[in-house]
Amino acid sequence: xxxxxxxxxxxxxxxxxxLVGWLKSFRPDVALLQExxxxxxxxxxxxxxxLGYNLAIVGQKTYNGVAILSRHPMTVEAERLPGAAxxxxxxxxxxxxxxxxxxxxxxxxxxxNGNPADSEKFTYKLAWLERLRRxxxxxxxxxxxxxxxxxxxxxxxxDDVYDPEGWKDDALCRPESRAAFRRIVNLGLVDAYRAxxxxxxxxxxxxxxxxxxxKDEGLRIDHLLLSPQAADLLTAADIDRGPRKQEKPxxxxxxxxxxxx
DNA sequence: ATGCCGGGCGAAGCCCGA
Numbered sequence: 197x198x199x200x201x202x203x204x205x206x207x208x209x210x211x212x213x214x215l216v217g218w219l220k221s222f223r224p225d226v227a228l229l230q231e232x233x234x235x236x237x238x239x240x241x242x243x244x245x246x247l248g249y250n251l252a253i254v255g256q257k258t259y260n261g262v263a264i265l266s267r268h269p270m271t272v273e274a275e276r277l278p279g280a281a282x283x284x285x286x287x288x289x290x291x292x293x294x295x296x297x298x299x300x301x302x303x304x305x306x307x308x309n310g311n312p313a314d315s316e317k318f319t320y321k322l323a324w325l326e327r328l329r330r331x332x333x334x335x336x337x338x339x340x341x342x343x344x345x346x347x348x349x350x351x352x353x354x355d356d357v358y359d360p361e362g363w364k365d366d367a368l369c370r371p372e373s374r375a376a377f378r379r380i381v382n383l384g385l386v387d388a389y390r391a392x393x394x395x396x397x398x399x400x401x402x403x404x405x406x407x408x409x410x411k412d413e414g415l416r417i418d419h420l421l422l423s424p425q426a427a428d429l430l431t432a433a434d435i436d437r438g439p440r441k442q443e444k445p446x447x448x449x450x451x452x453x454x455x456x457x
Numbered sequence: 458a459t460g461c462c463g464g465g466c467g468a469a470g471c472c473c474g475a
Contacts, residue, residue, distance in 0.1 A: 231464095231474090257466095258465050258472095258473090259465085259474095309475060311474080311475070363475095368475065403461090404463055405461040405463090406460090406461055415475070417475080447474085
């Protein structure tokens with residue numbers, strides 16, 4: 197059994213207390229983190245290593261930044277998403293996890309937001325999604341357990357947003373974003389949360405503004421996509437709302453799954 | 458129609474996020 201979680205922490209240095217507490221209590225085998233908002237050297241490495249985690253960090257000053265934390269042996273496979281040599285943004289890290297003579301491949305993904313939807317930022321987002329699709333084709337050819345997890349910045353359907361009408365022109369909900377996300381899923385990946393939960397309006401993000409958390413008006417934009425070989429091992433998945441309830445929280449909360457690996 | 462909140466940077470106010 198291996199527990200994998202994805203969490204956009206919105207600054208790992210602001211959230212180190214929350215992160216340590218959550219690692220101690222929830223004890224994920226593998227944690228996929230996004231929005232570190234610090235350089236690789238600036239990551240609070242000792243606090244996490246003291247809990248028994250190996251680290252793979254791809255940081256960047258001020259923006260972005262992703263990491264993989266693993267209680268099991270880990271080898272880094274990629275620190276950039278292939279397909280654009282000039283892309284300097286720290287949004288992808290991929291590793292192999294060794295667990296009792298078996299191997300799990302994971303990636304921590306921080307997709308571009310893409311707003312406003314009439315700008316070059318949206319073009320970059322759609323190109324990033326297409327690069328991810330192409331890379332997923334290559335990864336799926338390994339026919340191994342694989343988890344592509346993180347902040348996709350895509351609301352898959354109107355059931356995944358509190359106000360579909362109000363958000364329909366946003367880059368997170370635009371049909372182009374949803375179609376590009378579906379093209380990835382349709383390669384044969386399984387949304388771990390949706391595989392086990394059909395109820396609408398379950399969220400992983402709530403804006404800090406306008407009391408969105410108190411009103412439970414959020415978005416489901418953090419996803420764990422499983423290869424068929426991982427989906428066959430899926431025993432549980434859920435959203436852990438605990439961290440979002442705390443003082444000075446991230447605006448995201450973790451999504452997790454368990455694989456009978 | 459816009460800001461609301463919050464983080465980084467850097468020391469006031471702007472950029473960015475979703």
